[in-house]
Amino acid sequence: NAGVTQTPKFRILKIGQSMTLQCTQDMNHNYMYWYRQDPGMGLKLIYYSVGAGITDKGEVPNGYNVSRSTTEDFPLRLELAAPSQTSVYFCASSRFVGNQPQHFGDGTRLSIL
Amino acid sequence: QKEVEQDPGPLSVPEGAIVSLNCTYSNSAFQYFMWYRQYSRKGPELLMYTYSSGNKEDGRFTAQVDKSSKYISLFIRDSQPSDSATYLCAMNFQGGSEKLVFGKGTKLTVNP
Numbered sequence: 001n002a003g004v005t006q007t008p009k010f011r012i013l014k015i016g017q018s019m020t021l022q023c024t025q026d027m028n029h030n031y032m033y034w035y036r037q038d039p040g041m042g043l044k045l046i047y048y049s050v051g052a053g054i055t056d057k058g059e060v061p062n063g064y065n066v067s068r069s070t071t072e073d074f075p076l077r078l079e080l081a082a083p084s085q086t087s088v089y090f091c092a093s094s095r096f097v098g099n100q101p102q103h104f105g106d107g108t109r110l111s112i113l
Numbered sequence: 114q115k116e117v118e119q120d121p122g123p124l125s126v127p128e129g130a131i132v133s134l135n136c137t138y139s140n141s142a143f144q145y146f147m148w149y150r151q152y153s154r155k156g157p158e159l160l161m162y163t164y165s166s167g168n169k170e171d172g173r174f175t176a177q178v179d180k181s182s183k184y185i186s187l188f189i190r191d192s193q194p195s196d197s198a199t200y201l202c203a204m205n206f207q208g209g210s211e212k213l214v215f216g217k218g219t220k221l222t223v224n225p
Binding site: 092102103109 | 155201
């Protein structure tokens, strides 16, 4: 059982560069989420998707973009990387809406220098 | 007042101890309560999931919800070094919304 798979696991970017964090799930879940986790700050929702073709902003969407062309994949795009985006990024999925448990990937550690 | 408050610790206990982890919340509309365990450099994994008030037991773990006090707890009996992790509480509304509200997590170390 793969569950939620995130790539890459680690990445270092220079200020102003762009990159895409990949997330795929094999549980046929409708809902997918992107969070960032900073030390001592808990999990903050960046974007979420309720199904293919439908996405919406979370708590901290600025500087990020998402797309959902298939049920399985939910990539997160960083344009013009800034030091404030240094964080650990987690993708999660759930079968239905948010009162269902979410299943998380193991994260992407991103440093912007 | 923050929506969900969780003492960040760190909490350090000897092996075999009973551990109590707690969260308080301000929104009385929360009905679904979850505990996630997060090992270092890993994603959170669901540990316990309860609806409304009461207790739920799973092996050495017991989740307790007191809605009148807006207080939830996770008890770990006979704690083991493998329980060393960060524990996050999370909650949501009846009918659900897209956003789970997470506590900031409590870091637990169980010493052999």
